[in-house]
Amino acid sequence: MAAKKAASGTLKLSPTMDLNEASALHAKLLSMRGGNIVIDASQVERLGVQCAQVLVAGARAWQADKKSYVVKQASDAFAKTMQLIGIDAEHLVAKEI
Amino acid sequence: MDMNEIKEIFFQECEEQLAELESGLLKLNDGDRDPETVNAVFRAVHSIKGGAGAFGLDDLVAFAHVFETTLDCVRSNKLEPNQDVLKVMLKSADVLADLTNAARDGGYVDESRSRALVKELEALANGEVPVASAEAPKAQPKPAVAAPTDDSGFQPIPFNFDGFDEDETPADAGQVYEISFKPRRDLYSKGNEAALLLRDLSRIGEMSINCDLESLPDLDKLDPEESYVSWMISLRTTRSEDEIRAVFEFAEWDCDLEVRAAEASPSGEELPMVPVPFDLSILNDDASAEAPAPSPTRDAAETPAAAAETATEASKMAAAAARVERKESAAATAAAAAASNTAAAAAGQTIRVDLDRVDRLINLVGELVINQAMLSQSVIENDTTGTSSINMGLEELQQLTREIQDSVMAIRAQPVKPVFQRMSRIVREVADMVGKSIRLVTEGENTEVDKTVIDKLAEPLTHMIRNAVDHGIETPEKREAAGKDPEGTIKLTAKHRSGRIVIELVDDGAGINRERVRQKAIDNDLIAADANLTDEEIDNLIFAPGFSTADKISDISGRGVGMDVVKRSIQALGGRISISSRPGQGSTFTMSLPLTLAVLDGMVVTVAGQTLVVPLTAIVETLQPEAAAVHSFGANQRLISIRNSFCPLVDVGRILNFRSTQANPVEGVALLVESEGGGQRALMVDAIQGQRQVVIKSLEANYTHVPGIAAATILGDGRVALILDVDAVVAASRGQSLKPEMSLAATG
Amino acid sequence: MKKKVLTVDDSRTIRNMLLVTLNNAGFETFQAEDGVEGLEVLEGANPDVIVTDINMPRLDGFGFIEGVRRNEKYRAVPILVLTTESDAEKKNRARQAGATGWIVKPFDPAKLIDAIERVTA
Numbered sequence: 001m002a003a004k005k006a007a008s009g010t011l012k013l014s015p016t017m018d019l020n021e022a023s024a025l026h027a028k029l030l031s032m033r034g035g036n037i038v039i040d041a042s043q044v045e046r047l048g049v050q051c052a053q054v055l056v057a058g059a060r061a062w063q064a065d066k067k068s069y070v071v072k073q074a075s076d077a078f079a080k081t082m083q084l085i086g087i088d089a090e091h092l093v094a095k096e097i
Numbered sequence: 098m099d100m101n102e103i104k105e106i107f108f109q110e111c112e113e114q115l116a117e118l119e120s121g122l123l124k125l126n127d128g129d130r131d132p133e134t135v136n137a138v139f140r141a142v143h144s145i146k147g148g149a150g151a152f153g154l155d156d157l158v159a160f161a162h163v164f165e166t167t168l169d170c171v172r173s174n175k176l177e178p179n180q181d182v183l184k185v186m187l188k189s190a191d192v193l194a195d196l197t198n199a200a201r202d203g204g205y206v207d208e209s210r211s212r213a214l215v216k217e218l219e220a221l222a223n224g225e226v227p228v229a230s231a232e233a234p235k236a237q238p239k240p241a242v243a244a245p246t247d248d249s250g251f252q253p254i255p256f257n258f259d260g261f262d263e264d265e266t267p268a269d270a271g272q273v274y275e276i277s278f279k280p281r282r283d284l285y286s287k288g289n290e291a292a293l294l295l296r297d298l299s300r301i302g303e304m305s306i307n308c309d310l311e312s313l314p315d316l317d318k319l320d321p322e323e324s325y326v327s328w329m330i331s332l333r334t335t336r337s338e339d340e341i342r343a344v345f346e347f348a349e350w351d352c353d354l355e356v357r358a359a360e361a362s363p364s365g366e367e368l369p370m371v372p373v374p375f376d377l378s379i380l381n382d383d384a385s386a387e388a389p390a391p392s393p394t395r396d397a398a399e400t401p402a403a404a405a406e407t408a409t410e411a412s413k414m415a416a417a418a419a420r421v422e423r424k425e426s427a428a429a430t431a432a433a434a435a436a437s438n439t440a441a442a443a444a445g446q447t448i449r450v451d452l453d454r455v456d457r458l459i460n461l462v463g464e465l466v467i468n469q470a471m472l473s474q475s476v477i478e479n480d481t482t483g484t485s486s487i488n489m490g491l492e493e494l495q496q497l498t499r500e501i502q503d504s505v506m507a508i509r510a511q512p513v514k515p516v517f518q519r520m521s522r523i524v525r526e527v528a529d530m531v532g533k534s535i536r537l538v539t540e541g542e543n544t545e546v547d548k549t550v551i552d553k554l555a556e557p558l559t560h561m562i563r564n565a566v567d568h569g570i571e572t573p574e575k576r577e578a579a580g581k582d583p584e585g586t587i588k589l590t591a592k593h594r595s596g597r598i599v600i601e602l603v604d605d606g607a608g609i610n611r612e613r614v615r616q617k618a619i620d621n622d623l624i625a626a627d628a629n630l631t632d633e634e635i636d637n638l639i640f641a642p643g644f645s646t647a648d649k650i651s652d653i654s655g656r657g658v659g660m661d662v663v664k665r666s667i668q669a670l671g672g673r674i675s676i677s678s679r680p681g682q683g684s685t686f687t688m689s690l691p692l693t694l695a696v697l698d699g700m701v702v703t704v705a706g707q708t709l710v711v712p713l714t715a716i717v718e719t720l721q722p723e724a725a726a727v728h729s730f731g732a733n734q735r736l737i738s739i740r741n742s743f744c745p746l747v748d749v750g751r752i753l754n755f756r757s758t759q760a761n762p763v764e765g766v767a768l769l770v771e772s773e774g775g776g777q778r779a780l781m782v783d784a785i786q787g788q789r790q791v792v793i794k795s796l797e798a799n800y801t802h803v804p805g806i807a808a809a810t811i812l813g814d815g816r817v818a819l820i821l822d823v824d825a826v827v828a829a830s831r832g833q834s835l836k837p838e839m840s841l842a843a844t845g
Numbered sequence: 846m847k848k849k850v851l852t853v854d855d856s857r858t859i860r861n862m863l864l865v866t867l868n869n870a871g872f873e874t875f876q877a878e879d880g881v882e883g884l885e886v887l888e889g890a891n892p893d894v895i896v897t898d899i900n901m902p903r904l905d906g907f908g909f910i911e912g913v914r915r916n917e918k919y920r921a922v923p924i925l926v927l928t929t930e931s932d933a934e935k936k937n938r939a940r941q942a943g944a945t946g947w948i949v950k951p952f953d954p955a956k957l958i959d960a961i962e963r964v965t966a
Contacts, residue, residue, distance in 0.1 A: 018921045019286065020918070023321045026316075046966040048285070048291075049290065049292050050321060050324070053325050053326055056310055057313055057314070057315065057316040060316065061315065061317070081292050085291065085295055085326075086306035086307055086308030086328060099865075100865075106857055107858035110856060110857045136900075137902065140900050140901070140902065144858075144859075144900075147856060147858075147952070148858035150951025151858070151859070151862055151950070286914070286920075287914075287940065287944065287945050288923035288924055288943070288944075288945035289923070290923075292966075293965070293966060346946070347945055347947075347963070
């Protein structure tokens with residue numbers, strides 16, 4: 001596998017994605033702009049709407065940057081909450097086109 | 098802990114709160130205007146109300162509610178706590194105490210009094226405050242008014258949280274509602290969470306949701322704490338619109354919410370909106386294409402996409418989502434759990450212990466003391482050398498035992514404050530009844546004494562206080578005429594003095610009317626018409642049995658019992674009482690009581706082959722009578738001359754019926770004892786064995802009351818010894834017989 | 846993992862009731878006697894939800910709620926107000942101070958657990 005885009009990082013979401021975490025998540029995403037990103041949602045136990053907002057805005061930003069933005073290993077709580085609040089998986093994905 | 102135990106805690110707490118309430122009100126009465134005092138008073142009533150509500154004590158809740166409302170007016174400066182207002186409040190505090198007692202063990206409540214006070218309290222609240230805030234107190238004391246309910250807002254409705262298994266809402270039943278929900282920033286900052294509200298909504302029906310992400314700004318312009326998303330929700334449910342709105346109870350101020358019933362649709366028809374299921378296969382497809390590290394377990398993520406796409410029921414969606422691969426996250430919780438061992442509740446300076454446990458400990462230590470004494474004695478008897486190390490060890494053991502005993506007794510020691518506080522209520526009530534104005538001043542409230550003494554102190558003290566208010570203090574008119582402050586003062590003090598507690602009750606009333614007392618005593622055949630009595634002796638006549646100076650027996654100073662009853666109660670406690678009075682200036686009652694009822698320093702004596710213990714506090718001196726000093730007097734009376742004065746000689750063996758004839762005084766020992774008010778007596782005993790501290794064992798508890806005997810004890814050699822009731826014996830020597838009913842010891 | 850609840854109430858009766866009710870319902874319970882102590886034990890308790898009384902000595906419920914909301918770490922914790930006050934004014938003040946919701950006394954275990962479930966995940 002030759003040189004694909006090397007600038008790619010993983011962002012591990014914290015278990016408690018509450019009001020406090022929204023700002024931290026926002027800052028982390030801003031700092032990771034420009035490269036591909038894998039968001040590890042495996043540890044998420046609680047997900048608040050404000051963090052979901054940041055994640056959706058992130059996907060849009062990555063799409064605008066034409067970088068890949070992937071959520072992987074979503075925990076049960078993560079998947080259920082996203083489904084409950086009506087945010088489809090499509091809103092959380094950006095492709096490197 | 099079960100509810101009964103908590104209820105017991107509640108009543109204990111009520112006692113504390115009532116004490117707090119009263120002392121706060123009294124402070125206000127003295128002109129204290131510290132807002133914290135008012136707050137403390139308010140909190141006390143509020144707290145009683147809160148607990149009472151939890152136990153369904155409706156009468157208590159209703160009264161506390163009215164009281165609290167009026168106190169709230171004081172707290173918010175709508176009502177000035179002047180003397181008149183405080184008078185009502187203090188009375189209300191008394192009624193609150195009565196209601197608490199009634200709730201605890203069915204005590205008596207004067208209902209007409211509590212009803213009248215409710216009216217007075219309401220008048221205070223209504224009279225001074227705008228109409229708007231005065232509408233709250235509507236509760237009446239008697240009819241079982243439920244605790245005040247929330248009539249301004251929402252009554253919580255129980256939800257069934259069983260979630261998706263709920264089949265109360267079949268697909269073909271219920272009404273479809275369209276709900277528009279747009280949270281504002283404040284909703285989140287106050288700790289609410291839109292996701293949880295949506296979760297609860299999903300639990301009361303079949304929900305489909307459409308999330309509006311339109312207003313979500315670009316990532317770099319986004320304020321992470323702002324609220325951008327909103328929802329349109331379709332909910333098919335059998336619940337009412339109100340129940341739907343109830344889900345948003347905590348959030349309704351912080352969101353835009355619309356709930357409206359959709360046009361009735363034929364059952365089974367598709368919901369107006371078809372939600373798109375959260376299909377993680379999209380994410381995972383991308384992950385497989387792009388993720389640097391392939392996920393080894395993603396085989397499990399084979400989501401049946403086709404099924405999910407057509408699914409409209411929340412349950413199916415949940416099932417699909419649940420099938421998605423998820424990583425076990427057990428490890429994540431471990432760190433958080435570690436922090437949880439930190440105990441949050443701060444350790445207090447005191448602990449509460451069930452009194453039974455302390456009593457048991459005290460009894461056991463009592464047994465230990467006796468056992469130690471027995472051990473010492475048998476060692477001494479068997480060890481003639483008397484110098485062995487065993488003796489030294491025993492001495493240390495004795496010292497330690499004494500220290501343990503003192504420490505254990507200290508556990509049960511309590512300040513007299515609660516009893517003193519009760520007295521201020523008595524003064525208030527009685528003064529009110531007889532139209533007098535009286536101030537009670539207390540001092541030394543923190544003086545400690547054994548709880549058993551405190552418990553028995555209240556009754557005689559109450560009686561004395563009533564007496565002082567009723568008879569001691571004059572009417573305001575008389576006082577003014579005598580150039581005194583129309584308001585009388587009663588001072589109640591407690592202090593420790595030489596191993597006893599001394600309680601003094603001082604009034605600034607008229608003092609004892611000696612002429613009248615003397616006449617009454619003559620009329621009642623208590624003294625001879627020509628008896629030559631000192632002022633002190635006359636004053637002390639009021640303690641004589643059957644003596645009452647009240648012209649009519651009033652309900653106030655007691656139901657036909659006089660100060661003799663008080664005296665006997667005090668004596669039953671091993672105490673003494675005396676009076677000194679100055680005409681026109683008032684009277685002083687002085688009570689001296691042992692600090693504990695558990696141990697006693699006594700002199701062990703022999704009388705007619707029996708071993709008796711005479712309380713050391715009663716003994717002035719011991720002497721060996723000489724034949725020349727003993728004089729016969731009348732039929733059976735004998736006197737002994739001691740330093741040029743005569744003192745009646747009392748044969749204890751005869752009085753207690755241990756023997757039928759008088760013993761020869763010269764062969765025995767005389768104990769000069771001081772009895773309350775009645776001067777001195779010389780008690781004849783056969784021999785003195787020694788002095789020691791003994792552990793008191795109640796005869797009433799173990800056997801029955803024996804006239805002339807206060808209690809029993811067990812000596813070091815295992816023998817039971819009776820403890821002499823000196824005052825009863827002295828009284829008997831005056832020609833009064835030792836009848837059981839005379840002694841009040843059994844009433845304790 | 847057990848949910849952690851911090852209760853703040855000056856009444857020993859209510860504290861005991863809360864303790865019994867919450868323990869029976871499977872919560873881990875931490876308790877404080879007034880607002881000052883409540884703020885002190887916040888760190889050690891790290892609660893998922895807080896239940897507080899309003900009328901308390903030293904620091905009342907309003908002050909306590911404001912204190913929690915000013916705390917960087919715990920400002921997002923849901924706070925339920927336990928109170929006998931049913932009038933709108935008191936609720937309003939509690940909300941303005943940052944309360945999440947309320948439980949109207951008399952104390953009812955079912956109501957308490959319900960309210961906690963509503964504001965926690």
